[in-house]
Amino acid sequence: MKSNNPTLKSIASKLGLSVSTVSRVLNGKSSRYRISKETEELILKATKDLNYMPNQLARGLRLKRTNTIGYVIPDISNPFFASIAKSVEKSARKLGYSILLCDSEENTEIERTSLQLMLNRKVDGLIISPVGLEVSHLKTIVQTNIPMVLLDRYFPDLNIPFVTSDNYQGALDAVNLLIENGHTTIACIQGLRNTSPNNDRVKGYRDAHIRHELFIDESLIVGDSFGEENGYIETKLLLRKKIIPTAIFSVSNLISLGAIRAISEEGLKIPNDISMISFDDQPYSRFLATPMTTVAQQNSQIGQIATKLLIDQIESNRRIEPRGIFLPTRIIVRDSIKRIFKLDLKALG
Amino acid sequence: MKSNNPTLKSIASKLGLSVSTVSRVLNGKSSRYRISKETEELILKATKDLNYMPNQLARGLRLKRTNTIGYVIPDISNPFFASIAKSVEKSARKLGYSILLCDSEENTEIERTSLQLMLNRKVDGLIISPVGLEVSHLKTIVQTNIPMVLLDRYFPDLNIPFVTSDNYQGALDAVNLLIENGHTTIACIQGLRNTSPNNDRVKGYRDAHIRHELFIDESLIVGDSFGEENGYIETKLLLRKKIIPTAIFSVSNLISLGAIRAISEEGLKIPNDISMISFDDQPYSRFLATPMTTVAQQNSQIGQIATKLLIDQIESNRRIEPRGIFLPTRIIVRDSIKRIFKLDLKALG
């Protein structure tokens, strides 16, 4: 099955030289080891002719360096992660690294085994967008001293560098916008609980209320996943409540899609019947039935920074100080928020 | 930097045994090589305690098998490819393989070097969604005898198994639907020319016309990329023509997004002013300003079948007959096609 590629040995014997000489020439160490110009050219020509390509397995084994980085992601089909994956792969490639990819399916157990797999394959470093609920397996990996950076989701009490959006500020801005447009009973559909993006966004939601001295109705903070189904179900329930919220703050793009589905099923219109603002801008956001006001993240930048941070760590061979990097978000105003008058609690009371 | 993991050697010397014995026990060959129950248990316990994990680099070097498959994709941020990537990764993982991912950015040169990289890393097989314009580098890879399968895009004259949608039939159905609704001047916005999905779809477009004895206006077949920008530009131009088409057949989801952008910029409405049908169904398709009628592909199945085909090839160690697999598409009717009366050529003539 396998073709027998040329190896250093085969080339060396063909030329009547030793393996080490060939290796040295190919690694540009001819002068340092006093290989004559003639043999150098001989070797260069032969390797070119035979199209020699070094076996990276053997190389990695010897060098303890594979030029490969492991990337664990909770859902590659989520366009948010897909676009980040794109920039991670691209920056890594530019710097001479390949990507070993695993999709953890938002499942800590898969994440754990995937990471183990990657360590066995001797990746030089890890970029992880962790599921974010469990941290013990990450702690043991930290102890191996392998360079790593967390992406999107982080653990405040864990000494690992991370890069993520300023989710707190983004959520604060979003909910402020809602409030400034007169909304006071605002639902928040959460993603996976106890993950950092979710926590930070919900905290932003709460603090926006506090700043405006608005009552926080805990029953309006619902949901437990970043997926579409969660958005659908929770919206269905929200629309059945005695007091229907006038606006929804949706914590992810997929949640929003589910919410839109529920809203249109109930025969309601955005923003006339209910307003909405959603985390994650997407190419299609502006073309939705009612163009969605969103809080956009800098997806490509997140991926690039994380990758460069990691590779810097790998190549400098030093542990960088494990600070987090928060990238600002940006609100893109479209048509999904209705300006309403304040005839709410006070007016009704 | 690196922690010194336990190796077969370190374990063997700790136990006063030889490396080979430890290796055989761990590979379940104790009985075959007459290792006593006691030493077996001794070794098993030690490896458990030390959390021994075999170095896959060394293993791969020795075994000439890495349990890794290379996956080259033109654009991981395109949701079509992202969803396929998800299913490829998942099926591969289930069968014990990891994915080495490269994004070729629709660039043959990057594709070429990425493939070379993967060969050097000794992947066991390749799944390629080729850019599709150049084939020479693929031919040389075929000669190495490494198992491979093409995905989405294929080369009719190349002896490589592939799996793709029945793009011809899908396009035929799509354009037929347009024609049945009374449209006779239908534009086709193409993707990357001379790639198989594009060719097959355009051929479907043509044949639908031929079957209905409709004139094919070559000036209505425009475009040259699967991206959003192409959709935007070509639609802008189409809407400036003397005779504006009554419908657009868009060959990809991104093209459609661009087309929608242009149409709305011109102040036109779908489907009242212009009808549309688009290849690729997306979660958001139903929520667009006017829910889009699409031809859906079986993304997940495409990925699964390709992966299983490849791994079967790898593990059976035989070349499978290089047949192509075409998966049927399905039209999802929504609201983007207007039924119009036949007051076209004949009526005007």
Add this chain to the structure above:
DNA sequence: AAATTTAGAACAAACGTTTGTGCAATTATA
């Protein structure tokens, strides 16, 4: 002419596995 330096390359170990074969001690067979 003898001793020393230098040029040019080979040798060999190591990275961590897997696996064919060899070898001593024990047990079974004749």
Add this chain to the structure above:
DNA sequence: TATAATTGCACAAACGTTTGTTCTAAATTT
């Protein structure tokens, strides 16, 4: 009791690199 078979494991090569060290012959110096 001598021989044969079996048990239980060790030895060593191989996979394809990289790299510290050594070796030989020629050139230079004394």
